[in-house]
Amino acid sequence: MFEHLSRPRGGAMIAYVVATAAGGVGALVIAVVLLLSGSASAVDVLLWAAMAVLLLGAAAHRWWLGGRNEERSRRIAAAIRPEQVAAAIRGSSGEIDAVRRLRVSHPGLGLRHAYDLYQHYAREHR
Structure with missing residues (x-):
């Protein structure tokens, strides 16, 4: 009944992780460029750096821990x-x-x- 969920890292998950990580890298690049330009305020740099950390953290969490809840739900459903x-x-x-x-x-x-x-x-x- 749950054959469509048997792959812990399907195409949708990979696409989500890649897009989120790309956004995090982009935010990190913006933070570095702002920092090196010297014209940005500290708040701007901190906001972009925080955005990068959040996006990269979300991608890492989904990649390494995303399948746990799915597997637990699958076990509960089978019981x-x-x-x-x-x-x-x-x-x-x-x-x-x-x-x-x-x-x-x-x-x-x-x-x-x-x-x-x-x-x-x-x-x-x-």
Whole structure:
């Protein structure tokens, strides 16, 4: 059911990391150019340097730690029994409420996995 999520570093993740890192490098270049020009204020240099640190940090975090939550959510989804999905659907007012109930009753379950569980159960029990 979760075959589309089996790759921890898919194309979207790589694109995000590359774009974020490129933005961080660009902000760092701007900070260095401002620093060397001598005409910029210290606040300008500090703001661009902070932007570079934040963007490069976000890229590094996503690259090295981004798959942890996905893997944890996948393990939680695999452990949820059909009766638990049925109970969430029975007590809900609709699709969105059922997915919310699944996520509340199983902390750490991601939105995509909760929705996949709902869809899988709904297809099997039509």
